[in-house]
Amino acid sequence: MTAAARHGTTWLGLDPAHPFGIHTLPYGSFTTQDAPARRVGVAIGDQVLDLTAAAGALLPGDAALFAAGTLDPLLAAGPDTWARVRAAVTDWLGDERHRTAVEPLLRPAGSVDLHLPFTVADYVDFYASEHHATALGRMFRPDGDPLTPNWKHLPIGYHGRAGTVVPSGTPVVRPTGQRRTPEGNVVLAASARLDIEAEVGFVVGTPSTPGRPVPLADAGRHLFGVCLVNDWSARDIQAWEYVPLGPFLGKSFATSVSPWVVPLAALGHARTAPPPRDPRPLPYLDDTADPAAEPWGLDLTLRVTLNGHPVSAPPFAAMYWTAAQQLAHLTVNGASLRTGDLLASGTVSGPGPGERGSLIELTANGGSPLTLPDGSTRGFLEDGDEVVITADAPGPGGTRIGLGEVRGRIAPAVSSPS
Amino acid sequence: MTAAARHGTTWLGLDPAHPFGIHTLPYGSFTTQDAPARRVGVAIGDQVLDLTAAAGALLPGDAALFAAGTLDPLLAAGPDTWARVRAAVTDWLGDERHRTAVEPLLRPAGSVDLHLPFTVADYVDFYASEHHATALGRMFRPDGDPLTPNWKHLPIGYHGRAGTVVPSGTPVVRPTGQRRTPEGNVVLAASARLDIEAEVGFVVGTPSTPGRPVPLADAGRHLFGVCLVNDWSARDIQAWEYVPLGPFLGKSFATSVSPWVVPLAALGHARTAPPPRDPRPLPYLDDTADPAAEPWGLDLTLRVTLNGHPVSAPPFAAMYWTAAQQLAHLTVNGASLRTGDLLASGTVSGPGPGERGSLIELTANGGSPLTLPDGSTRGFLEDGDEVVITADAPGPGGTRIGLGEVRGRIAPAVSSPS
Known part of the structure; x- marks a missing residue:
């Protein structure tokens, strides 16, 4: 890596506060209107580097990883390849000497269509x-302990x-x-309690x-x-x-x-100790046993907006279980992992009232609706509502690492079958 | 289709009672020791027709469906193609005129390795x-109704x-x-209550x-x-x-x-009315509304053996919900189906004591162990135990349609991580 890249500068002249700066470099899969074949891209500022095109010239030994236009081959290639590709992209975008070769491979972010990345x-x-x-335990099981014994x-x-x-x-x-209606009738109907889960x-x-x-x-x-994941949930069906x-x-x-996958290599400055656990978990889940191990808590701040209005800022650092623990648990019975397995955290909610990652929490199960700036209220989602979840994390030298966004708008129910 | 094929004869000289007769024709994916590339096969008697090789000459317009050696392209091609391919295979194996072309494409079943078919x-x-x-409800929730309200x-x-x-x-x-042990301690250990579910x-x-x-x-x-599916279940972990x-x-x-997928086209004689439902389900699940519709109950008889000893004969015709209802329910919320989705029925158990598809039922939760011919007893599975599930169904003219078998042997636990 060149000195320029190491110090986080780039010939692109980016605002150092941009969430997709030289320290983020997330991967995605895109097409453009004039080129419908899928390509792998890297977001940098408000542009997208066409990595499928760039790799042929700049990383010829790894070009096959990007030919299919999805992240699957890169994901499967393992950590040494992940590091090599990230170092190369950092160098291309950081070192002025690569400008002539790389600049023609940048597309305005607004001109690309983003797809499921893997x-x-x-x-x-x-x-x-x-x-x-x-x-949720307090709401659904008011007579018992809010947390189940396990x-x-x-x-x-x-x-x-x-x-x-x-x-x-x-x-x-x-x-x-x-x-089931409050009167005890079982009906087929459009969900009346449609919710989000920010994960x-x-x-x-x-x-x-x-x-x-x-x-x-x-x-x-x-x-x-x-x-970022929005695990849409129909509370009445559930x-x-x-x-x-x-x-x-x-x-x-x-x-x-979200369409951009941010490599864990970009989140080194976001690592933080998870909350203390009591009782201490069994050894296969005990991440305090090795004090030298890098912690798997991540200081990400999520932000949830509903029709453009901020409704919540869930802190990921407050999560009790880490992804490393989830992986250890998922495989302790011998189940294997495949490339492309997606492990979602579950709803991210902090202790504060403005830190909840679902409407069922933010509105006390619909009983205390949110009031939006237009004066309308929401217990749960209405048709036409748009929810956007974004997040960022601390990066080196006071920068921020952006996770992009996951966005979705509610369309009306299709009329049910007869 | 020729008269010979229509009448269920074949130049192969099969025993008419063979479960893989001319009316079954299941599809699978195989390799041989001298040819490691995957091929699609059709089981006929104790032989396997190499459909990947046959299609090039006999079904040239559809040969691409079999080139990859898995059933995926055939599955995706839809019912018209399924019918065309089945008719062609029936004709090849039923009509003496095709013998010269087809005979060289048959492999002894014992000489092929079978893989995940799709x-x-x-x-x-x-x-x-x-x-x-x-x-199960009686065992796990002894104080409540055995069936949940839904x-x-x-x-x-x-x-x-x-x-x-x-x-x-x-x-x-x-x-x-x-x-959790009976004393209330939480431990990590090899499952002591490993079970089957015949599905x-x-x-x-x-x-x-x-x-x-x-x-x-x-x-x-x-x-x-x-x-056929064996949904192995660790009751203590669960x-x-x-x-x-x-x-x-x-x-x-x-x-x-099981490695052989039997097309529904082979199970026309097995169609049977499912049990009456009370209460009548909502219209999207009500399969009694159209009396002319072909019923989706299937008169399959499963047989479960443990170390070669028959322990159960679960009747699939007794299932309350059909696959058609499961498909309608699975998609009523708008969720889409993909080629290769696998819908397992759940444990097949009939009302009789010898008709239960799991050991937890057959042994009253381990309290009344089975006695095997060697005098040993089983509440749940021991290392080295082998379970085989087979099934068949009525076919035309008194024949039986075999579903083959799903077989698995228990290997000892891997020592757990520290």
């Missing part, structure tokens, strides 16, 4: 915020529907489903061997990067269906992800 | 046997781990996981459109065929983890499937 293999959704789980012993999770993970911007059709997703790169658990210390060899086998149609209609 | 997209496991759900209103299901679906014969490593899997061919529910009447356009978000590590270590 093929989702299995999608697992966790439940790792103590504040969120406690708040909650502090293991990172609870379940498999979601990989086939309905969609990229940011895809309209979200209000789901129809069974629910962070961890993307698996290197697969693991069947039958071989992935210890905490190996998480960084398997996890490539992070994206409430009726979820006992005893868990959420199904209340979640499976759509899960939106 | 790429599993999303794996959904249902819970469709009233007898099974009632038995059970007779909707086919309960959840997403499983697609990445750990393995073909028959793959060793099943005993999973390690968290459980039938329905394989999705034609994808569906996002946002568009698949009505009952369209199920046959999307469902290609059936396989019991500790499953509240509130459902089964996870208790199931995700392995799910075994």
Whole structure:
């Protein structure tokens, strides 16, 4: 890496406060109107570097990784390749000498269409915020302990529907489903309690061997990067269906992800110790056993807007369970990882009232609706509502590392089948 | 189709009672020791027709469907293609005139290695046997109703781990996981209550459109065929983890499937009316509304052996919810289907004591162990135990349609991480 790149300068003349600066360099998959074949891109400022085109000239030994136009081959290639490609891109964009070769390969961000950046293999959704789980437990099980007895012993999770993970911007059709009315009637109707869940997703790169658990210390060899996730949830459908086998149609209609995957290599300055755990978890989940290990807490600040109005700023650093613990738990029974497995954190909620990552928390289950600047109120989402989740994290030298955004607008329900 | 094929004769001189006769013709994916590239095969008697090789000469317009050696392109091609290919294969194997061309393309079944026949997209496991759900409800919730209030209103299901679906014969490593001891201690240990679940899997061919529910009447356009499924279950891991978000590590270590996918076209004689439902389900699930519609109950008889000893004969015709209802429910919220989606029925259990598809039922939760011919007893599975599930169904003219088998042997647990 050249001195220029190491010091975070670039010949692009970027505002140093730009969330997609030289220290971020997220990967995505794009097309342009005149070139419909998918290409891998790297976001830099308000431009996109065409990595599929650039690699042929600048990284010829690795060009095959980008030919298909999705991140799948890069993800599968493992940490040495991830580091080599990131160093090369940092050098191209940081060192004035590459300007002539690289500048023609930049596209205005506004001119590209962004797609699902990788093929989702299995999608697992966790439940790792103590504040969120406690708040929901109080609502759904008012007579018992808010947390189930297992909650502090293991990172609870379940498999979601990989086939309905969609990229940011895809309209979200209000789901129809069974629910039980307060009078006890079972009806098929459009969900009346459509909610968001603001989450962070961890993307698996290197697969693991069947039958071989992935210890905490190996998480960084398997996890490539992070994206933002909106795990849309129909609370009325979910409430009726979820006992005893868990959420199904209340979640499976759509899960939106941000188009840019930020490599974990960009989040070194965001590493932070997770909250203390009591009781101390079993050794395979105990991340305090090795004091020299890099912590897996991440100081990301999420921001949720509804129709442009800020409604919440959930702090990811408050999450009880880390992605490394989730990976260790997911594989402790011998289950293997595939490239493209997506591990979502579960709703990110902090302790404060403006730090909750779902409307069911922000509105006390709809009982205390939010008031928007136009005077309208929201317990849950209405047709036409648009939710945007963004996030950033501390970077080197006071910079910020942006995670981009995941955006979705609610479309009216399709009339249900007869 | 020629008269010979139509009448179920074949130049192969098969025993008419063979479960892989001319009326079955299941599809699989195989290799041979001298040819490691995957090929699509059709089982006929104790031989395998190399369809990848045959199609080039006999079905040239469709040869591309078989070039990759998995069923994925055939599944995606839809019902007209399924019918055309099945008619052609029936003709080749039924009409003496094709003998010279086809005979060289037959391999002894014992000489081929069988693989996962298709790429599993999303794996959904249902819970469709009233007898099974009632038995488990009595064990796990002895103080309440055995069935949850939603059970007779909707086919309960959840997403499983697609990445750990393995073909028959793959060793099943005993999973390690968290459980709570009777004394209330939380420990990490090899599962001591490892069980089977004998199920039938329905394989999705034609994808569906996002946002568009698949009505009952369209199920046959999307469902290609059936396989056998053993949904291995660690009851102790499951019991500790499953509240509130459902089964996870208790199931995700392995799910075994049979290598031969029997097309629904082979199961016309097995169609039977499902049991009466009370209460009558909502219209989108009401398969009694059109009396002229072909019923989706299937008269399959499963047989479970443990170390060669028959332990159960679960009747699939007793299932409360059909695959068509499961498909209608799965998509009623707008969730789309992908080629390769696998819908497993849930444990197949009939009302009789010898008709239960899991050991937890057959042994009263381990309290009444089975005695094997060698005098040993089994509450749950021991290392080295081998479970084989087979099934067949009525075919035309008194023949039987075989579903082949799904086989798995328990390997000892891997020592757990420190």
